[in-house]
Amino acid sequence: MKVQVVIFDLFGTLVDDFASSVGQMHAELAAALAVPYEAFMQLWRQTTEMRTIGAFQTVEASIEYVCGVMGVQVGAEQMTKAVAIRLQHTRRALEPRPDAVTTLARLNDQDYKVGLLSNCSVEIPILWQETALANLVATPIFSCRERLKKPDPRIYHLACERLCVMPGACLYVADGEDHELTGAAKVGLHPVLLRTSSQETRPELHQETREWQGATIAGLAEVLQLVRR
Ligand SMILES: [Mg+2]
Incomplete structure (x- = not known):
């Protein structure tokens, strides 16, 4: 698909x-x-x-x-x-990474819908509209508001429902904290690991990252090639 x-x-x-x-x-x-x-x-x-x-x-x-x-x-x-x-x-x-805004803007320009699925506390939805990312994301889902967190399958399904898309038509891009990539795959999304330097400094959070055999990118801009495959 x-x-x-x-x-x-x-x-x-x-x-x-x-x-x-x-x-x-x-x-x-x-x-x-x-x-x-x-x-x-x-x-x-x-x-x-x-x-x-x-x-x-x-x-x-x-x-x-x-x-x-x-x-x-x-x-x-x-x-x-x-x-x-x-x-x-x-x-x-909440300061976006250097390539985050340009990557999301290009996805929007190319008519891909952009979603967000974050395990986070209440400060994030409070401050979200202030960020440069807010206008580029169609439907942000915050765990604290939904009272569900990744890798609970229900929160991935909720994201797909709100974006009006079948899981199989979604890429899920993440650094692999909380076993979120395996969680995404179980629901039928296509998970993509973003390799980052914090995965080495905080190994306790990134067991999944170390064992990951699936699709992997080293920078957010690579998503623009992945969506076309
Ligand atoms: Mg993360």
């Missing part, structure tokens, strides 16, 4: 790996909230899954939860500051 749609992963694919770009965020958050850094960071990391599957629908709720577990009540001013820090770091993490 001819490719009609290209669905992209976000972190590690259209933008850098999230963890590599948020830098000092935990330290700044802990300082703003006046909580011990180590304990805060540990709890924040332990609640990643909850943020990704939409247990918190606001930034405030995710901060309040972690502080609540620590037995700390957050004042209004502290909360405002912490939310601003979280959004500011996330905004920076």
Whole structure:
């Protein structure tokens, strides 16, 4: 079947790996909230899954939860500051990779629909419209909003439904975190691994990448050749 749609992963694919770009965020958050850094960071990391599957629908709720577990009540001013820090770091993490905007724009020009399927917390849909990618993506799907995450087959089916396309007419381009490529293949999409440098620095996230035998590209622009095959 001819490719009609290209669905992209976000972190590690259209933008850098999230963890590599948020830098000092935990330290700044802990300082703003006046909580011990180590304990805060540990709890924040332990609640990643909850943020990704939409247990918190606001930034405030995710901060309040972690502080609540620590037995700390957050004042209004502290909360405002912490939310601003979280959004500011996330905004920076959403800076598109150099070839992302041009590749998506060319796909649009050539009448391929572009989708997005991201395992992410609520900050991403909040900030999405600010990004240079927003106008180039037809239907972004955020795990936190759908309360489903990759590699759950239902979230790939949902993406195809919203894009009005059969899975077999879709490429799925990703860096292979969370076994997302195998998940895509099981549903019938054509998975493509994007090789990136963060796969070497964060091997714990990329077991699938190391074992991947399927289609592989070394840069996003290569998608423009793949869709024509
Ligand atoms: Mg990724």
